[in-house]
Amino acid sequence: MKSKYNSVHGMELLIAYSRTPSLGLRNKLVETHTGLVRQVAHRISNQCSELYEDLEQIGYLGLIRAIERFDLHQGCAFSSFAIPYIRGEILHYLRDKGSIMRIPRRWQELYNKGKKLRKQLTASLGRTPKDVEIAQGLNVSLEEWHECELALKNRMLVSLDATINQTTDSSISFGDTIPDHNYQVKQLQEEDRLQLQRAMSQLEQKTKAALECVFLKDLPRKEAAKKIGMSPMTVTRHLNKGIKQLSDLLVSQVA
DSSP: OHHHHHHHHHHHHHHHHHHSOOHHHHHHHHHHTHHHHHHHHHHHHTTSSSOHHHHHHHHHHHHHHHHHHOOGGGOSOHHHHHHHHHHHHHHHHHHHHSOOOOOOHHHHHHHHHHHHHHHHHHHHHSSOOOHHHHHHHHTSOHHHHHHHHHHHHTOOOOOTTOEEEEOSSOEEEGGGGSOOHHHHHHHHHHHHHHHHHHHHTTSOHHHHHHHIIIIISOOOHHHHHHHHTSOHHHHHHHHHHHHHHHHHHHHHHHO
């Protein structure tokens, strides 16, 4: 019964937020859907060494993004929409926090020169050259050559499918922590669409109808006028008015 109440209450809040977004309503939505964040954070915490509490806090950022971008007219449950945002935010946090060893360019060049010099000295000396001989030939200290050689030899290419950690029912790979460029592009496009839809909902009904007929349904103005029930000249006035209002609303949303 409590779960059903939370579901109904959550939907009422989502409807209210879509009509008049406010910080207060957003905070109430976050409180109502804390279970989603805890569920995702708990599962990922079992697959890595990060503290559950840290992952939970990051997950709330994903939940807030989902609340701000959710569209009631998409026909999907909010939980299905929000979980990818929560999971993505946590995985990006884990990726960004992870340490990556970067080899200095000078050492990369030095290592390649050392490999060539080793072959030359092997041919001229008739034996494998000593490290001190290679270091002298490169005009660097023996210590730097050892550090350079060790760093480059120990550098390994890791498959994106390599598992970071695994449990009986799920696992996280390195690829999971890398943002998908195509997904990010689609996400930005979706955000633009939602901003436009939010701005359109604030227009006068006839102005909105004119914009939808001409720009979304690609109808000629005469046909749009007939469908809406006004003259083509009136349609043109509504279009000009709507474009100006949308421009102002979208600038306001971005700000």
